[in-house]
Amino acid sequence: MKARILEIFRSVQGEGKYVGASHVFVRFFECNMHCVWCDTPASIGDGKREYKELTLDDVLSKVNDLYGNSHSVSITGGEPLLQKDFLKEFCPALHQEGKKIYLDTNGTLPGGLQEIIKHIDIIAMDLKLPSSTGQKPFWTEHRDFLNIASCKEVFIKAVISLNTTRQDVLKAARLVADVDPGILFILQPNYLDMKKGVIDHCLEHQKTCAKILKDVRILPQVHKFMKLR
């Protein structure tokens, strides 16, 4: 079996709970969404559809070359769960080598997660707010996904743009609280709106969410400041 891979590289995790940790990133090609502010357009096939078809041995070998004493392997995209059949072989192989597996996902494919959840250590789950992404809502999918993910370490990221509504943020916070109000909830300001006042919006949303959830943080994409990929 082969996977469609955009790139494999080692860098610093720039988002979420493990920001600053050294990760080896395996970026899978293609996504089932098309967020208006997507910062990895190459991974969703915008512009040129350029990717490599790699075997399991190819990917494992490249990861091993880069891994060193990294914190974990970040399986990202695009949306990696679109290639769940490859992950079913890839993840156990990584575990056999003692590597930790961090899944970065848009949280819209609960069926895919169910099939590989036993192989995942940490889940960084996006909650895609329709007023933020410009896409249709995925509330039902997100609820199902988080219910499955909650048996593992999971935290939430929600990108906040100038268009994000209080109604969507509140709905997202309630969805998470219904599963577990202790789940870390990160408001991630859209990097394109950083100079346009989006932080003020985040501060307001944080107050709203903190009435429902125990741990609500505002955290930008740190790798952009460090000019890392």
Ligand code: SF4
């Ligand atoms: S889910 Fe992620 S990879 Fe897919 S379009 Fe949205 S931001 Fe881009």
